[in-house]
Amino acid sequence: MPVPDAAPFLAVRNLCKSYPERSQFGWRRRMRPVLQDISFSLRRGEVLGLLGESGSGKSTLSRCILGLEEPDSGEILFEGQAAHRWRATHVGKCSVVFQDYVTSVNPAFCVRDIIAEGLRGRGTDAVPSLLERVQLSPDLAERLPHQLSGGQVQRVCIARALASKPAFLVFDEALSSLDVSVQTQVLELLRDIRGEMSYLFITHDIQVAALLCDRLLLLHNGKLEDTVDLSCGDALSSPYLRDLVDSAVVFSSEYAAKDAAKYVTDAVSWESRT
Numbered sequence: 258m259p260v261p262d263a264a265p266f267l268a269v270r271n272l273c274k275s276y277p278e279r280s281q282f283g284w285r286r287r288m289r290p291v292l293q294d295i296s297f298s299l300r301r302g303e304v305l306g307l308l309g310e311s312g313s314g315k316s317t318l319s320r321c322i323l324g325l326e327e328p329d330s331g332e333i334l335f336e337g338q339a340a341h342r343w344r345a346t347h348v349g350k351c352s353v354v355f356q357d358y359v360t361s362v363n364p365a366f367c368v369r370d371i372i373a374e375g376l377r378g379r380g381t382d383a384v385p386s387l388l389e390r391v392q393l394s395p396d397l398a399e400r401l402p403h404q405l406s407g408g409q410v411q412r413v414c415i416a417r418a419l420a421s422k423p424a425f426l427v428f429d430e431a432l433s434s435l436d437v438s439v440q441t442q443v444l445e446l447l448r449d450i451r452g453e454m455s456y457l458f459i460t461h462d463i464q465v466a467a468l469l470c471d472r473l474l475l476l477h478n479g480k481l482e483d484t485v486d487l488s489c490g491d492a493l494s495s496p497y498l499r500d501l502v503d504s505a506v507v508f509s510s511e512y513a514a515k516d517a518a519k520y521v522t523d524a525v526s527w528e529s530r531t
């Protein structure tokens with residue numbers, strides 16, 4: 258549960274970001290706004306879900322917070338301090354897991370070396386327990402990324418992100434490549450350690466968001482359209498969020514599982530006809 262705090266752990270104020278766009282005629286460029294006047298805060302220990310259609314600016318916002326992109330204007334503060342200064346004195350305290358795990362790891366590094374990057378010179382003794390935390394066998398430590406499945410590489414990335422004991426962790430659609438049973442295990446791990454750090458959890462999966470997050474932010478065309486406090490049972494006023502809820506397949510009840518099975522059977526019989 259988030260700890261009530263006078264100053265928020267993270268404050269984003271009036272953030273704007275645009276990218277140059279080549280004009281249709283020649284090389285003249287104009288700027289296309291991608292984030293427009295975004296303001297929100299995150300309390301210590303809080304899990305904030307960031308949802309929105311593809312291209313709405315979720316990854317750009319997380320990259321600005323992590324210092325991987327320079328905003329055009331606005332402020333980002335960690336514990337009341339300008340983000341770049343805070344990061345300089347809290348090395349390793351911000352971690353990220355990207356959806357694109359293939360480009361997130363050095364293909365020449367074995368699993369032990371990849372996780373050791375997160376341990377930052379503290380040796381590799383913690384590697385086996387970090388692998389176990391993400392439901393991987395410590396026997397995989399000597400393997401190279403191409404000798405692992407996509408889901409296993411993603412879990413290695415999660416282990417590396419946890420290795421530095423971050424205070425702030427960004428998950429940018431990091432669970433979507435995992436199968437449902439592994440996703441559930443990783444979600445349970447994230448729920449277990451949620452008090453220890455603050456998360457920004459980017460996802461398209463409303464069920465996962467509802468399971469893990471305290472609040473949801475909805476981005477639409479680069480603007481903050483809605484904030485939902487799940488702990489207060491806020492109603493979902495945004496049509497996008499309502500659509501996500503309506504389209505979610507619930508696997509928990511026997512009835513819904515039968516429906517899902519029928520959906521798969523229909524899809525297979527359609528494929529065999531074509």
Ligand SMILES: Nc1ncnc2c1ncn2[C@@H]1O[C@H](COP(=O)(O)OP(=O)(O)OP(=O)(O)O)[C@@H](O)[C@H]1O
Pocket residue numbers: 276277291309310311312313314315316317318
């Ligand atoms: N480096 C860049 N240069 C130019 N345009 C960019 C750049 N990065 C992102 N964009 C554009 O900014 C917009 C927001 O992109 P962003 O990746 O933040 O969206 P997103 O909400 O994360 O989408 P998705 O759910 O598909 O990951 C998109 O229109 C994208 O094409």
Ligand SMILES: [Mg+2]
Pocket residue numbers: 315316317429
């Ligand atoms: Mg994205």
